[in-house]
Amino acid sequence: MNPDIQSLVATIYRTESRRVLATLIRLLGDFELAEEALHDAFAAAVQQWPREGVPANPRAWLVSTGRFKAIDSIRRRARFDSVLAELANTLESEVAGPDAAAEEVVEDDRLRLIFTCCHPALSGDAQIALTLREVCGLTTEEIARAFLVSPTTVAQRIVRAKAKIRDARIPYQVPGRAELPERLGPVLQTIYLVFNEGYLASSGADLMRCDLSAEAIRLGRLLADLLPEPEVCGLLALMLLQESRRAARVSAAGDLILLEDQDRSLWNREQIAEGVALVERALSSGRFGAYTLQAAIAAVHAEAEDAAATDWAQIVGLYDVLMRIVPSPVVELNRAVAVAMRDGPEAGLTLIDAILDRGELQNYHLAHAARAELYQRLARTAEARAAYAQALALARQDTERRFLEKRLDALPG
């Protein structure tokens, strides 16, 4: 086969296969059928394009070829099943229309696919697996490696999710204005979970897990293009601003480096500029939420020349707003740390102790680690030592444990 056409088909697969799939799911009303049709359409392209030339609009050709192949295959199976015969007739009579692959319709199909994969009637694990498989095109094996589970587990999650979509009839549609706020939540959460899975990965050696962050940012960009809601921009900004510190947050030995100790010349300025612009746009809309506020906090850090120049008063103010929107003990803890930076360690300790006295965060290692830091700054070594020990007893991740052990060892005799 002509190597030029072969590489062209490969390129088109990379850039178009997810779009073609999203449209085929709409036209065929079934995930499995659409995936088979997608496969058949590309197989036909490999055979026919060298002979007949590359069509003027490859995407439209793939959609219509996939659709006909699917109808054919249903028809072949239909010899034994009258319900299938009826289905084939219905599908054929529904005119796909010349616009089936038009830009606008296709982009809507991509949104339909995202909202269906992240439907709240599916479990969180299933939403993530399905989104990475169908929207991003990752293989089951790649998803399994990234989430440290077996490929069988991932495959099962995907099969069950598709069965629920079909049997409970989860519709293939973008929610209307009224439902959008509650339906956007799970979509953003899925994307952010994928991002964190990659970002918080303990070792830099595992490339697949870093790729997850890149994949989440790609998804965030796609969603921001398709649906430029303030919180979508806010989430994209948050991911970019966190990602901008990737090179600085872990030492060569794989140890965590605190924000205040990071070499800021290693921060990615392009990502920061893009993130800051997105935050400003989201904030100016006045309809922002928790992702935008977290991004705004990250932006204040990103814009400080060095740790000492950080505008802590502004950060405390942003946490105040965040507490009003999504009150939680963890947000309260972060606010307390910011207050400590603005007003001194005692002020922070009072706030953290109040949270612990309420019986909250007692098993959260970062609450004890924060207390230890503040005692250390007050040179109250015995209390710092006790708090670090408590944090260590609760911390699970290796990098975090190593970090806490080092801090503990560094305390004066």
Next chain:
Amino acid sequence: MKYLCLVYSSEEALHSLPESPKDSECIAYAESVRASGRMLAAEALESVQTATTVRVRNGRMSITDGPFAETKEQLAGFYLIEARDLNEAIQVAARIPAARVGCVEVRPVRELKPD
């Protein structure tokens, strides 16, 4: 497509809380679902204390007092509705007054296929 909306609640919460629905509100909501053309059937149930469970094993029937399983929340009533898809069914379920104090399980009806 048919969906069965099963309304579960602890029987205490169903009647004792400030936000517990009154019968008149439940009747009004059922009437509005009927008017929308989606209603196939809906009933509220007597307390689970009145339940009797029947089993047949090896051709022999056994009868026991009470529900099939002791749970914190009990089946308090149901709606059998006709809806275009799960989203529409969820919209109907979310407005059932008892959803404020309990929860509603939405289950698609499986069409039995003759051999």
